[in-house]
Amino acid sequence: MTIAEIIRVTTLFDRILLVVLLVITGASIVLVPLYLPRGGQIMIEANNKLLYKLQLSDDKTIEINGLTVEIKAGKVRVADSDCPGKVCVKQGWIDSGAIICLPNRVVITVDGTPTAPKGGVDATT
């Protein structure tokens, strides 16, 4: 079916409907990413410099500032660290939120729909 044929067999109403649908589709493509949070992106920063931007779906292991960061099956963790407290290792696997190693100055953030806050609180003093 050529475009000329399509124009011939469709009614005016069909064409208007098509235009309206195209407007909605086009607007959605532009607006939805702007207004909905992205998901599944991992950002690894050391000394406040962004060094890695990865997807949760990329299974891999990265060595950075004394930390071994492991991404597997849609989750991320610090598998090992040379820092004294190892708070980052104890935190285990996450799929949203952040893991922070203060001694090694590394921040791992997972950009996603935030799940319920940890321990039911938004911050700790």
Add this chain to the structure above:
Amino acid sequence: MKPKLLTASAVLFVIALIIILMFVLNASPHIYKKSEILMDTVITLTVVSNSERRADEAIESAFNNLRRLERLLSFFDAGSEVSAINKNAGIGAVKVSPDTFELTTIALEKAELSCGAFNPVIGPAMVLWDFKNNKRPADSELKNVLPLLDYTRIVLNGSDSSVMLMDKGMVLDLGGIAKGYAADRTVELLKRAGMKAGIAAMAGDIRVWGTRPDGSPWRVGIRAPRGTSDDLIGVLSLEDLAVSTSGDYERFFIEGGIRYHHLIEPTTGYPAGDFQSVTIVNPEGVVTDSLSTAVFVMGREKALRFIKKNKLMAYLIYADGTTYTTENLRALFDNR
């Protein structure tokens, strides 16, 4: 074109536009969060916004301002204004930026209010305590530096915005109030950027504004002093308030069964012993940050009088593990 068709198409088009507009305007507010390591701690900014782009921009400009404050106020950065004041102790006055002058003025006010329990020139005693290598100073070393801990020897000159430490060897360290100040400035900045609600958390110095997206207050947990960093002893429900906790578990070592921690009593140079932790709630971060330390080092009797006199909201955990919540805080406090 037939009039009927024209009308129908116009109606359809308008409906489509309305659907798109509703989607844009009613995009439900989300929580956006970012953490950075600044001021020797982890800073987490949380905002509630309809737009990820606007949230990201606001958070980025807030972090830029925090980096600027860090460069002015850092005790460890040899190029900071605080370091310039310290290098010129006993020599001369140093002209400083409005932020440094304002914060030094507030620090001095809080020192006067608390009769020196909050002390921005405690540095010379502080450096003698080595919490990394678990070493405590000799009594004589501490005694020698006590004369340098006199906050009345800080001279502020408003006419040329200068600060001077009168005696050689004095050390200004705004670390006990800078995070509360940073939280205050950050909330101001994020509000101006159109963020209706959020949290500025400079580690344990936290200021919140507005509410969570569902309209409920923000929930701030209070750490259990003898538990792990995840164990909470209580939860505060806060709107438009700041909170800080000073605890003996932050930097410490134990020797001969005695816990030596970083909350030093300025008249002796030794850690204060009456509390495990002190939590203060107030509209201003500069108040909670400085006075949580002040109340901690005052000791039990003085602390209770001070809290009453200044109508502070406080949650106290005594050295024996018993607790006290001031009446004006009870409605906001939940036990765990």
